[in-house]
Amino acid sequence: MVPEINWLAVIVATVATMIIGSVWYMPQTFGTWWEKAARVERNRNGFIAIAVGIVAGFITSWVLAGAAAIAHEFYGGSFLQNSVVTAIILWFGLTAVRLATHDAFENRPAKLTLLNVAHELVVFLAISLIIGLFGISAA
Numbered sequence: 001m002v003p004e005i006n007w008l009a010v011i012v013a014t015v016a017t018m019i020i021g022s023v024w025y026m027p028q029t030f031g032t033w034w035e036k037a038a039r040v041e042r043n044r045n046g047f048i049a050i051a052v053g054i055v056a057g058f059i060t061s062w063v064l065a066g067a068a069a070i071a072h073e074f075y076g077g078s079f080l081q082n083s084v085v086t087a088i089i090l091w092f093g094l095t096a097v098r099l100a101t102h103d104a105f106e107n108r109p110a111k112l113t114l115l116n117v118a119h120e121l122v123v124f125l126a127i128s129l130i131i132g133l134f135g136i137s138a139a
Contacts, residue, residue: 003069009134010061013127017057018050020126024119037112057123064090064124065131072136083132084125091124 025031035042043049067090068083075082096117103113 003066003073004136005062005065005069006131006134006136009131010058010065012134013061013065013130014054014057016126016130017060017123018053020123021053021057021119024122030115034112034115037109037115060123061127061131064127068128068131069136079135080129080132083128087124087128088121091121095120095124 023029025034031042034040064083064087068079068086071086072079072082099117099120100113103110103116
């Protein structure tokens with residue numbers, strides 16, 4: 001079974017991930033603190049980082065759309081609700097715990113881990129809301 005995916009929703013969700021990341025890590029929000037805590041310098045020519053972010057946002061949106069479609073097929077009911085619940089499960093089980101593990105081994109500050117995990121939660125929720133509100137397919 002290949003899940004039905006609404007590609008327009010995936011594209012909109014991809015754009016949303018870029019907007020969220022841009023706002024989240026700008027100096028006026030968490031960017032300055034993040035740079036210090038992560039011990040990184042803002043990349044003046046961030047083309048590669050932006051390209052990676054776009055690809056990652058697209059893949060995450062596509063996978064979440066497919067997983068939500070499969071969950072909806074299995075559980076039935078509200079596609080929006082299935083999308084959000086699926087996003088929370090995938091965020092926690094695959095993203096939050098992996099980031100926490102890597103950060104623990106890299107001896108990164110717990111607040112930095114919390115900031116990055118919270119960012120991922122906001123991204124996953126935004127993607128799931130977009131996917132859920134658009135529905136399964138645009139056809």
